[in-house]
Amino acid sequence: MFIVSATCCSLGKRQARSFLGRCWKGTGAGCAFRSGNCGLRAATGCSLRACSSELDASSDAVRAGDNFGQRASDADQGRPVHQVGRQTEGERFAVRRALRVFLKFTRPHTMLGSAVSICSLSLMGSVSAGQALGAATLPLWTQLFPVLLVGLVPALLMNIYIVGLNQLCDIPVDRVNKPYLPLASGELSVPAAVSLVGMCLLGSFSLGFWLPQSTAALRFALVASCILGTLYSLPPIRLKRFPLLASLCILVVRGAVVNIGFYLHARSAVMSLRGPWLAELSPLIKFTTVFFAAYGIVxxxxxxxxxxxxxxxxxxxxxxxxxxxxxxxxxxxxxxxxxxxxxxxxxxxxxxxxxxxxxxxxxxxxxxxxxxxxxxxxxxxxxxxxxxxxxxxxxxxxxxxxxxxxxxxxxxx
Known part of the structure; x- marks a missing residue:
């Protein structure tokens, strides 16, 4: 029986029970039990109970894993231990679902467009400043990364504010045109969306105005984007009701505000300029502004x-x-x-x-x-x-x- 007990404890719970069943039938223990052999019955019963207890304890310890503290807390509160795994899996699903809903709410194609454009414009502005200053390559790249982050993070937060506000104001229309959007489908509640939009607006202005390498060009770009994005969607003005004004609004933001603003932000942050902005525009940035203004119309x-x-x-x-x-x-x-x-x-x-x-x-x-x-x-x-x-x-x-x-x-x- 000691061998049986040791074998049981080294197996999984189901394997151990199957193994015990075969051993019980293959030996005289069952016959002796039925015939009234009390000594063998007692020894076998004790061994089986001990092995079963060890198996249960081992199985619980394995299932506990890294969540031992949480499981102990659940036991203290009187909840069945076997429900904790299901709750943990449910919590993970809820987190994944919340991230998926947030991603749809941000309109990823516009976020990617803002990120790519700001990275490219920051590079152009920094290289232009480095050429004007005769800076070496290594110092230029070490300055580019913080300048890029100072412009990129507030801009992405402002992008979420603009597209989020548009969704809040277009719920009835989106139920017909874009029923997959979180507000239109009901995946995201209006109060949660309002809170999210407000936090992104506050975060964008907080970072864009008070970070050490913030510039006047960056502040101008954020404020202008905020004003035009708000006027585009929010009643009673709601520029999107008027086709020409709506096109002009997108033209100005995607053309002049983004391209000139973030180019001059990077250039002035590297050069620490305080001079006239338009005097610093290169032929390349002028072409970029005109090109993407037309692209905004399209x-x-x-x-x-x-x-x-x-x-x-x-x-x-x-x-x-x-x-x-x-x-x-x-x-x-x-x-x-x-x-x-x-x-x-x-x-x-x-x-x-x-x-x-x-x-x-x-x-x-x-x-x-x-x-x-x-x-x-x-x-x-x-x-x-x-x-x-x-x-x-x-x-x-x-x-x-x-x-x-x-x-x-x-x-x-």
């Missing part, structure tokens, strides 16, 4: 095409409702193709004579390839511009080109 027009149904139901005017889905789609594609062709010509022009030719031709080649790809990609979507999912997929492809443009621009430094 984004503003294209995003309204899949939303035509909800906008019509809630009496929100848009160019799509006035001119039709196919006409607006064709205009956006034509405008993008023209922009990328013009960008390719600019990259190879004398305006960037100081840029190494191989880098200028690489950047120019990207623009021409992008224009050709847009022409090819739009053919299949043009005839189905009335289908929301087709236009939305094309709209997301436009955002991919948006990211790539900011990745290519540093080649022209």
């Amino acid at each position: 984004i503003a027009l294209m995003k309204d095409i899949p939303d035509a149904k909800g906008d019509n139901q809630h009496q929100l005017s848009s160019f799509t409702l006035q001119f039709g889905e196919r006409n607006i789609f064709r205009f956006c594609v034509t405008m993008l193709i023209f922009m990328f062709i013009a960008g390719g010509i600019f990259c190879m022009s004398s305006a960037l004579a100081t840029v190494p030719r191989h880098r200028a031709f690489a950047a120019g080649g990207f623009h021409f390839v992008a224009a050709a790809w847009l022409r090819w990609r739009s053919r299949a979507s043009m005839m189905e511009a009335h289908r929301s999912e087709v236009v939305y997929n094309f709209y997301m492809d436009i955002w991919k080109l948006f990211y790539l443009e900011y990745v290519v621009l540093p080649l022209l430094l």
Whole structure:
């Protein structure tokens, strides 16, 4: 019986019980038990009870693991120990679900666009400042990282505020156009969204105004983005009711505010400048501002095409409702193709004579390839511009080109 007990304690609980059953049937213990052999019955019963007790204790210890303290607390409160594992798994699921809802609420494609643009603009501004100061490469890179963080974190928080406020003001419309958004689907409550939006706004201004390397250009960019984003969504002004004003709002933010603001933030943080801003704009940043101002118009027009149904139901005017889905789609594609062709010509022009030719031709080649790809990609979507999912997929492809443009621009430094 000592051998049986030791074997049981070295096995898992189910394996041990199966093993004991086979041993019980394979020996005379069962017969002796039935025939009244009290000594064997007592010895066998004691061994079985001891082994079972050891198995239960061992199994509980294994299940406890790293959560021993929590399990002890649960036992003190009178809750069954076997429920703790289920509660822990439920808590993990709740955390994952909350993160997924938060990610959808932030509109990831706009967050990625802000992050890529600010990284690229910070690099351009820092390199421009380093060239003006004759700085070495290593000191420049050590200064770039903190300058980048000081601009990036407040900008991303402001981005969450703007897209979150837009969702709060568009719940009835989004239930038709974008039912997958957290507020429209009910995954996120309105009070929680209001708290989240308020905290992001407060955090953005707190970091952007009081961090040591904050600059006047950064503060200007944050304040201007906040004002325009609020006027765009919040009643009673609600600029998005007016197609032209809504397009101009996105044009100004994506064009002038972001590009000029964060470029000058990085440049002035590195150089500690206090002089006139516009005197420091290079030909590259001027091109970037004009290019993405036009890109902002395309984004503003294209995003309204899949939303035509909800906008019509809630009496929100848009160019799509006035001119039709196919006409607006064709205009956006034509405008993008023209922009990328013009960008390719600019990259190879004398305006960037100081840029190494191989880098200028690489950047120019990207623009021409992008224009050709847009022409090819739009053919299949043009005839189905009335289908929301087709236009939305094309709209997301436009955002991919948006990211790539900011990745290519540093080649022209």
